[in-house]
Amino acid sequence: MRFLLVSPVLMGIGFITPITAQPTASKVIIPKTCFNSQSDFDANFNYLYPWGSDHNGAARMDKAHVALSDNTLTLTAQPVKGQKDASHGGKAIPIHYLSGAVNAKQHFTVSPKGGFDFSGDFQATTTKGTWPAFWLTAVTGWPPEVDMAEWKGSGKISFNTFNTSSSVLAKDVNYPSPGNFHSIRSELRDLNGKDVQIKFYMDGSLVTTQVGKGYVGQAMYLVINLQMEGSSGSPGPTTIKNLEILSYNP
């Protein structure tokens, strides 16, 4: 018996385009066609997290729970028994699901006077226990971490930027009609040669502006995953499409 808790996480398309000081997208790094076919996907993304199959929740990621169709990336979580625990921060975490995660092959480093735009259309579950996320995290050490969109099973969407584990700018707002797609956009820009300003948009409206300390020059991974439980309580679905990333780096 298969329970689909499901989540189509869909990634639509990714684009990345570099820009110079005046935001004019000039280079597509990940094209909008990135989910058109397996070869388009493989050119731009890897399966799992950059560090492997496990992280900080009850899902273990594998390739079988990532699907591509209609230029959409879908991540689906499925209950499982008999898995060995995950380990995170010195703690054992029981695994209750198999699910999907992908990470961009390209790493993202905001250059002086540069930046990136990340955008996509997401259909994300807000059911208790589901924890989908579209986020950036440090390649070396930690932070940087920018949660460009995170749904922690509360009915809200969260936008967060970390300076340290205890110094974090966090904004939670209502997430309307989770069965519909919503456009999510994050604009990262060099603020002062050291710090990066992030403007977070949902459905075309600016929700909040945050600043990451010392993020200029720090390489980041892009991760899209359907984690489960952890910060979110218990299970449900997610979908993303039209992902686009533009680089404004000179």
Ligand SMILES: *[C@@H]1O[C@H](CO)[C@@H](O)[C@H](O)[C@H]1NC(C)=O
């Ligand atoms: C993080 O550091 C930046 C740059 O100094 C600052 O603007 C921001 O307010 C800090 N965040 C928090 C949560 O203190």
